[in-house]
Amino acid sequence: MTDLSSAQWIETREDxxxxxxxxxxMRDRPLVVLSTDPATDELAVDVEDVRSGVGDLADVVVIRTGRATWALDQHLPDRTQVYGGAGRSYPVDFGSDPDWSRAPLRFPGPRAVGLLVGDAIAQASRGGVFQRRAADDQIPASGRVRGFVESRAIVDVDGHRMATISDELLYPLYPLEWMLSVGQQVTGVLDVASRRLPARIGRHRPPS
Structure with missing residues (x-):
C-alpha cells in the first residue's frame, strides 16, 4: 500500500x-489513528464523526487490533502505540519528539470524538497547517457569536455564513464561555475550507 491516507483499514503487518x-x-497534517475493539472487532469511536470534525486539517486511518497493532507497537517508541478501541492524533512533527504526551491516548466513551478532534485541530494549528493554506482560503472576517456547542462557539460571519471557534485554537485550559458571550463581536481570519475562525480575543475573563 502506498497511500495510507486513502485507506480505511490497516490490517496487515506490512501496512x-x-x-x-x-x-x-514529517507530515503536512496531523494523523489520527483509530483502533478496533478486540471484543467486537468494530470501532468504538465513530470514524465518520472524527473525519467530519477534522475535515481536511488531518488524516484519519483505522487499524485492526491484533497482529496489525502488535506490529505497529514494535515499530513505535514506548507508550505511543494505539490498540483496543482507543485512538491517538499524532502531531506533524511527532518523529522529532516522540513523547507520548504530545499524542494522548483517547479511550472510547462519550467524549472520545471531541477529544480526538480537539487534539488534531490544536496540532494542526501548532504545526502551521492554517498558515500554509492558499491565500484564497484565508480571508479576514468578523461576526457575532450565536451560541455554544460542546467546545465550539458558533459564529454568524458577516457575508460568509456560519463558522466555528474552537477552544483548542485559543486557551485550551479555559472554557470558551469564559472568553466569549452570545452576541459578542469577534474578528479573525476565516479558514474557508474548514469553516473555522481562529479569532483574536483578549485574555480570558473567569466567571464572577
Whole structure:
C-alpha cells in the first residue's frame, strides 16, 4: 500500500509498518489513528464523526487490533502505540519528539470524538497547517457569536455564513464561555475550507 491516507483499514503487518513510518515522518497534517475493539472487532469511536470534525486539517486511518497493532507497537517508541478501541492524533512533527504526551491516548466513551478532534485541530494549528493554506482560503472576517456547542462557539460571519471557534485554537485550559458571550463581536481570519475562525480575543475573563 502506498497511500495510507486513502485507506480505511490497516490490517496487515506490512501496512502497520508503513503506518509506523508515516507516524514518525514529517507530515503536512496531523494523523489520527483509530483502533478496533478486540471484543467486537468494530470501532468504538465513530470514524465518520472524527473525519467530519477534522475535515481536511488531518488524516484519519483505522487499524485492526491484533497482529496489525502488535506490529505497529514494535515499530513505535514506548507508550505511543494505539490498540483496543482507543485512538491517538499524532502531531506533524511527532518523529522529532516522540513523547507520548504530545499524542494522548483517547479511550472510547462519550467524549472520545471531541477529544480526538480537539487534539488534531490544536496540532494542526501548532504545526502551521492554517498558515500554509492558499491565500484564497484565508480571508479576514468578523461576526457575532450565536451560541455554544460542546467546545465550539458558533459564529454568524458577516457575508460568509456560519463558522466555528474552537477552544483548542485559543486557551485550551479555559472554557470558551469564559472568553466569549452570545452576541459578542469577534474578528479573525476565516479558514474557508474548514469553516473555522481562529479569532483574536483578549485574555480570558473567569466567571464572577
Amino acid at each position: 502497520a509498518v508503513t503506518l509506523a513510518q508515516w507516524i514518525m515522518s
